[in-house]
Amino acid sequence: MSFKILVPVKRVIDYAAKIRVRPDKLGVETNNVKMSINPFDEIAVEEAVRLKENTIADSVVAVSIGPKESLETIRGSLAMGADAGIHVSASADMQPLGIAKILKKLVEQEKPKLVILGKQAIDDDSNQTAQMLAGLLNWPQATFASKVVVDKASDKVTVTREIDGGLETLEMKLPAIISCDLRLNEPRYAKLQNIMKAKKIVVPTKTPEELGVDVSSKLKIVSVEEPAKRVGGSKVQSVDEVVANLKKHAII
Amino acid sequence: TQCLVVAEHDNKNLMASTLNAVTAASKIDGANISVLVAGSKCSSVVDSASKIKGVSTVYHIDHPQLEHGLAESITPVVVGLSNKQSLTHIFSPATNFGKNFIPRVAANLDVSALSEITSIQNGNTFKRPIYAGNAIATVTSDEKVKVGTIRTTAFEKAPADGGSAQKVAIDDWAAKxxxxxxxxxxxxxxxxEVVKSERPELTSAxxxxxxxxxxxxxxxFKMLEELADTMGGAVGASRAAVDSGFVSNDLQVGQTGKVVAPELYIAVGISGAIQHLAGMKDSKVIVAINKDAxxxxxxxxxxxxxxxxxxxxxALTEAIKKAK
Structure with missing residues (x-):
């Protein structure tokens, strides 16, 4: 059986862009804001591509669920070395449960041995999709991975994961779900030649309806506000003044 | 209104994060708060949990496969308890323990989950930070069970003493x-492999x-360690310091690293990129030392x-030593 890896990738506001709450207070401004692949998802793509380069995996499929611009995120993943892409058209603000339900359907169709995801998207910061997908599939999960070792002969994967205060190692029978933490790898920059090649790959678009998935959500965002502004900006002239201020704040 | 808090513990001690989650549960009007202690040889944790003020029932199960709090073993226990007790709310701390299994529980109950709750307005309205705290979302949930993780820095610790909860073993149905x-x-x-550091954990320091x-x-960075040690603090870093190879990535504070909200944050030689500010701007007092005004x-x-x-x-390290 061929060893396929599915990697979900999300298009998010670039990590370096300034976040501005929309005037209607129902979300943040995304018009004319730089968008990029979610940094944790980029790590997931890198890990999958490395498993292919190390002849563990046979193919890597990048999936993005969102508006048509999500195709750019898939193209970026193809340029990094993914073999194929699937786009599922949906609104940009879908909740993780709906995303996990769509991914479950795609897993049933694509039959991957591993699904590697970013641990969280830096827009809604949910950190839920990998765990939810594992729950829906009743597969083992290793979240916050910092090292992945696949043993094809025994059909197992050993994952070192970041826990509070240290590391934990789990062994999972394949198929399995992995979510990536920052230390797992350093994603490559795609070469121009690969970016050009990626443009030629045909990426099919599916809809949640075609997949037979109900993505309605019982969570509703009623408002989005800016956090309380910090009043900073006061300066002192010396180390002694720093200490005096810390005493004033009863810290020392 | 039946609220369950899933306790974080190491089979010997109850983690303080559980107390923050109990306080969060107490914000819901008319909440009957229970705590689940799922572990192995964890009777001392059950005792501690039963003493938390405001907790009426401690459900407990002792099973070798629950020793390490794996999502695969704890999830069916929580889901089973939810069905049996008609739970309305299930919370756990937003630590790597809670973040790991809470969404799995939600998916198996076919409900959405709320991550890193920082405020509870009522039984179905919650606030949580998005974009690493650059925006705060108010979210309502119509799910039959509200499942979520609690940002511990946003809620006080419930008193660890003063309660006398009923203890209920659930091994009979949950073990299988x-x-x-x-x-x-x-x-x-x-x-x-738990890093035995004399210093506290970055996110709870x-x-x-x-x-x-x-x-x-x-x-x-030794200089920063010495400064941190004068106050029992932890050492962190900006992404620039990590990218320059000065320290390992697990020290990174920022949007793509750890989000911290200590009483005192001292930023040394950090310019203050947006992505770093996102990870520390909820600190109570921020000190910055930088030669660029x-x-x-x-x-x-x-x-x-x-x-x-x-x-x-x-100089600051010496001055703080003297001041104490």
Whole structure:
């Protein structure tokens, strides 16, 4: 059986862009804001591509669920070395449960041995999709991975994961779900030649309806506000003044 | 209104994060709060949990497969309890423990989950930070069970004493669910490597001293360690310092690293990129030391010192030692 890896990738506001709450207070401004692949998802793509380069995996499929611009995120993943892409058209603000339900359907169709995801998207910061997908599939999960070792002969994967205060190692029978933490790898920059090649790959678009998935959500965002502004900006002239201020704040 | 808090513990001690989650549950009007202690040889934890003020029932199960709190083994217990007790709310701390299994529980109950709750308005309205705290979303949930993780820094700790909860063992029905899930998922715990640091964990430390690119080298971080040690603090770093190879990535504070909210945050040689500010701007008091008076970090700092960090940091360490 061929060893396929599915990697979900999300298009998010670039990590370096300034976040501005929309005037209607129902979300943040995304018009004319730089968008990029979610940094944790980029790590997931890198890990999958490395498993292919190390002849563990046979193919890597990048999936993005969102508006048509999500195709750019898939193209970026193809340029990094993914073999194929699937786009599922949906609104940009879908909740993780709906995303996990769509991914479950795609897993049933694509039959991957591993699904590697970013641990969280830096827009809604949910950190839920990998765990939810594992729950829906009743597969083992290793979240916050910092090292992945696949043993094809025994059909197992050993994952070192970041826990509070240290590391934990789990062994999972394949198929399995992995979510990536920052230390797992350093994603490559795609070469121009690969970016050009990626443009030629045909990426099919599916809809949640075609997949037979109900993505309605019982969570509703009623408002989005800016956090309380910090009043900073006061300066002192010396180390002694720093200490005096810390005493004033009863810290020392 | 039946609220369950899933306790975080190490089979001997109840983690303080559980107390923050109990306080969060108490914000819901008319909440009957129960705690689940799922572990192995964890009777001392059950005793501690039963003493938390405001908790009426402690459900407990003792099973070898629950020793390490794996999502695969704990999830069926929580889901089973939810069905039996008609739970309306299930919370756990937003630590790597809670984040790991809470969404799995939600999916198996076919409900959405709420991550990193920082405020509870009522039984179905919650606030949570998005974009690493650059925006705060108010979210309502119409799910039959509201499942979520609690940002511990946003809620006080419930008193660890003064309660006398009823203890209810659930091994009779839950043990076989654990066995089934472990067998079906084929999960196996192999080992654990807990960093035995004298310093507290970055995300729960009262004081955090972080260094940026201005530190110039990894060796220079020793200076920050000495400063942190004068106040029992932890050491962090900006992404620039990590990318420059000064320190390892697990020290990174920022949007793509750890989000911290200590009582005191000292930013040393950090310019204050948006992505770093996102990870520390909820700190109660921020001190910035940087030789560039125009660095954006000074805009959020309560106490800014424009100085050469290689002189100022050792001087500050000495001055704090003397002041104590």
């Amino acid at each position: 669910l654990v066995d089934e899930s472990v067998q079906q998922t084929g999960i196996k715990w192999v080992s654990q 009262r004081v955090v001293v972080s260094g940026g690119r201005g530190m110039k080298s990894g060796d220079n 125009e660095a954006p970090i000074f805009q959020v700092a309560d106490i800014g010192l424009v100085d050469d960090l290689f002189k100022a940091v050792p």
